[in-house]
Amino acid sequence: MDLAFLYETFLSLVTAVPLTLQLAASAIVLGAFLALGLALCRLSGILPLDWLARAYIFVFRGTPLLVQIFLIYYGLGQFREVRQSMFWVVLRDPYWCAVIALMLNTAAYSAEIIRGGLLSVPFGQIEAARACGMSRFMTFRRITLPLAIRQALPGYSNEMISMVKATSLASIITIMEVTGVAAKLISETYRAIEVFVVAGAIYLAINFILTRLVALAEYQLSPHLRQPAALPSTSTGAAR
Amino acid sequence: MNQPTILDLIGTGPNGWGMALAAATVMTVLIAIAGFAIGAVIGVFGAWAKVSGGPVTRGIAGFYTTVLRGIPDLLVIYLFYFGGSAAMTAIGSLFGAEGFIGFPGFLAGALAVGITSGAQQTEVFRGAYRAVHSGELEAAVACGMSRSLRFRRILAPLTLRHAIPGMGNVWQVVLKESALVSVTGVVELLRQSQIGAGSTGLPFDFYVIAAAIYLAISTVSGGLLQLSEKRFTRGVRRG
Numbered sequence: 108m109d110l111a112f113l114y115e116t117f118l119s120l121v122t123a124v125p126l127t128l129q130l131a132a133s134a135i136v137l138g139a140f141l142a143l144g145l146a147l148c149r150l151s152g153i154l155p156l157d158w159l160a161r162a163y164i165f166v167f168r169g170t171p172l173l174v175q176i177f178l179i180y181y182g183l184g185q186f187r188e189v190r191q192s193m194f195w196v197v198l199r200d201p202y203w204c205a206v207i208a209l210m211l212n213t214a215a216y217s218a219e220i221i222r223g224g225l226l227s228v229p230f231g232q233i234e235a236a237r238a239c240g241m242s243r244f245m246t247f248r249r250i251t252l253p254l255a256i257r258q259a260l261p262g263y264s265n266e267m268i269s270m271v272k273a274t275s276l277a278s279i280i281t282i283m284e285v286t287g288v289a290a291k292l293i294s295e296t297y298r299a300i301e302v303f304v305v306a307g308a309i310y311l312a313i314n315f316i317l318t319r320l321v322a323l324a325e326y327q328l329s330p331h332l333r334q335p336a337a338l339p340s341t342s343t344g345a346a347r
Numbered sequence: 348m349n350q351p352t353i354l355d356l357i358g359t360g361p362n363g364w365g366m367a368l369a370a371a372t373v374m375t376v377l378i379a380i381a382g383f384a385i386g387a388v389i390g391v392f393g394a395w396a397k398v399s400g401g402p403v404t405r406g407i408a409g410f411y412t413t414v415l416r417g418i419p420d421l422l423v424i425y426l427f428y429f430g431g432s433a434a435m436t437a438i439g440s441l442f443g444a445e446g447f448i449g450f451p452g453f454l455a456g457a458l459a460v461g462i463t464s465g466a467q468q469t470e471v472f473r474g475a476y477r478a479v480h481s482g483e484l485e486a487a488v489a490c491g492m493s494r495s496l497r498f499r500r501i502l503a504p505l506t507l508r509h510a511i512p513g514m515g516n517v518w519q520v521v522l523k524e525s526a527l528v529s530v531t532g533v534v535e536l537l538r539q540s541q542i543g544a545g546s547t548g549l550p551f552d553f554y555v556i557a558a559a560i561y562l563a564i565s566t567v568s569g570g571l572l573q574l575s576e577k578r579f580t581r582g583v584r585r586g
Contacts, residue, residue, distance in 0.1 A: 169565045170558040171526035174537060178558065181544060182551035268417070275419035279530065290425055299430035307418040314417045 112298065116305045120288055124309060127284040130202075130274040134209035135267055141210065142217035149222050160218065167215035173276055175212055180204040180280045205277035213270050220266060224259030225251060257328045264321040268314050275310075285309055353552045356543070364543050364553075371539035372560055378456055378525040378535055383518055385461025390468025397473050408469065415466035420524050423463050427455040428531045456528030464521045471513035476502075478509040508579045515572040519565055526561070536560055 148160035167175065183189045183198055190199075197203045228251050236246040278287030289306040293299045326333075351362040359365040396408035415423070431450030439448045479502060487501045529538040540557040544550035 166558070166562065169562040171523040171537070171561060173526045173529070174540075174554055174558050174561060177537070177541070178551065178554040182554045185549060185551040272417075272419040275421045276527070278421070286419055286422055286425075289422065293425060293429045297429065297433045297436075299426050299433055303422060303426040303430070306422055307414065310419060310422070311414065311417045 109301065112296075113301055113305060116292060116302055117309075119292065120285055120302075120306055120309055123283060123285045123288040124313070126282070127271070127274050128313070130205060130209065130277055130282075130284060131267075131271045133206050134213055134274070135270050137206070138210040138213035138217060138270075141214035142221050145214060145218035146221040146225060149218065150225060164215045164218055167212055172208065172212050172273055173279065176205060176208040176276060176280060179208050201277070201280045201282050205274075205280060205282055209270060209273060209277075212273070213266060216266050216269075217263060220259050220262040221255065223262065224255035224257075227258045228254045253328075257325070260321060260325050260328070264318060267317060267321070271313055271317065272310065350549070351547070353556065356547070356549070356552055357556060364539075367539055367543070368536070368556065368560070371534055371536045372564070374453075374534060375522075375525050375536040375561075376564065378453065378460065378528050378533070379518070379522045381453075381457035382460030382464060382525065383521045385457060386464030386468045386517065386521065387514070389461065389465025390472050393465060393469030394472035394476060397469065398476055412466040412469050415463050420459065420463045421527050421530070424456060424459040424527055424530060427459040428452065431455050452528065452531030452533040455531055456525070456533055460521055460524050460528065463524065464517050467517045467520065468514070471510050471517060472506065474513065475506045475508075475510035479505045511572065511576045511579060515569065515576070518568060518572065522565055522568070523561070 145160045145163060148156040149164075151157060179198070180201060189195060197207075232250055232254060233246060236250045241249065274284055275286035277284055278290060281287075283291070285306055289302050292302045296302070355362045357363065357365050357368065393408050393411065396404040400408065428450060431454070432448065435448040435450050436446075483501060483505065484497065487497045492500065525535060526537045529535055529541065532538065534542070536557050540553040544553040547553070
């Protein structure tokens with residue numbers, strides 16, 4: 108193994124890590140809001156909304172992400188109306204197209220995860236909130252959503268990891284994130300294995316840190332499942 | 348000149364791409380099946396290593412599944428395509444061949460898809476094996492079945508039955524992953540759509556057609572998987 112080459116490869120790939128992280132983070136954050144909306148549509152009991160969300164999820168989960176990226180990046184530019192509209196500034200930029208495609212894709216998968224989380228909230232909790240006189244919105248904000256997030260977190264972390272992996276597809280529409288730089292290095296040097304090892308290690312490291320962070324969040328969100336550190340003092344017992 | 352409509356494009360007329368798209372669809376399905384089969388074979392051995400291997404084989408299998416589930420599939424495809432080409436060129440120059448020899452894209456794609464899906468299949472088969480009731484294996488022992496007979500008649504069919512839903516998930520992932528093989532130049536559905544989009548200037552129509560075909564394949568195969576699940580669990584009492 109040529110350590111100097113590995114080191115050089117590492118240096119050039121590391122410069123692309125921020126872009127990968129930025130892509131993944133914006134897609135995940137924006138996608139989470141859309142997913143919540145979709146999950147609420149699915150659970151709303153209003154048939155048109157339910158079917159709309161169902162159709163959206165079916166289409167986006169049933170087609171490859173790369174097709175979705177091409178459809179947005181190359182496909183939309185076919186129409187003159189789009190090219191002359193105010194959105195063209197965004198839609199001609201490969202970065203934004205990648206973010207939009209990743210966001211729309213992850214929203215479809217996350218919507219079902221979040222829906223599962225919302226359904227798992229025991230009805231007794233909601234009943235208790237109503238009995239306390241909370242309004243529908245406050246019940247949702249204070250009771251349903253936090254409990255649902257806690258339940259959905261393990262499944263959601265899988266989706267976050269697959270999003271980090273999916274950012275690699277952005278390299279196909281000319282974005283120079285980690286895989287893009289790696290592909291360029293491979294085609295320049297023809298040393299696929301070395302570049303692959305370094306790029307793979309970078310992705311593994313990102314995903315490892317991500318899983319640790321989610322595990323930490325899970326720990327923080329489930330104080331009721333933890334062993335008490337010491338004997339519970341009487342004052343906290345009285346506060347309940 | 349009139350712009351051809353989407354119906355002209357999927358037809359077999361003078362402006363039609365129907366035959367080309369049909370051939371590309373077959374190619375997509377072939378890549379997916381090849382990748383899925385390779386993944387299933389790897390999955391069986393991986394699960395075997397994880398379940399009854401020594402610490403070393405278990406370590407290797409654990410490393411394999413962790414790594415392959417943590418890195419992007421596209422990177423693996425690049426590795427096989429460019430790495431394979433580099434190896435072929437090196438071997439070729441040993442035998443006196445001049446210049447660059449490309450690794451066949453289909454093989455690179457199927458291997459890459461197979462190895463990434465193999466990591467998922469390993470976990471599917473391992474979980475399915477765990478789901479087999481120990482009482483059923485005990486009963487087989489009590490009947491005096493030999494080890495291989497026990498495996499063939501009891502363990503393998505039961506594991507397979509538990510594995511069908513998980514294998515269905517992997518199949519759907521593999522089908523969508525096969526679109527990435529287009530980067531190696533194999534003319535499968537997505538690559539054919541790119542070619543069509545390039546020569547007609549109608550990218551939107553072609554990618555919508557591609558998306559619809561992918562959706563159709565995944566819906567039909569999903570239905571078939573459900574049927575097979577129903578058939579193989581017909582001996583299970585419900586409720």
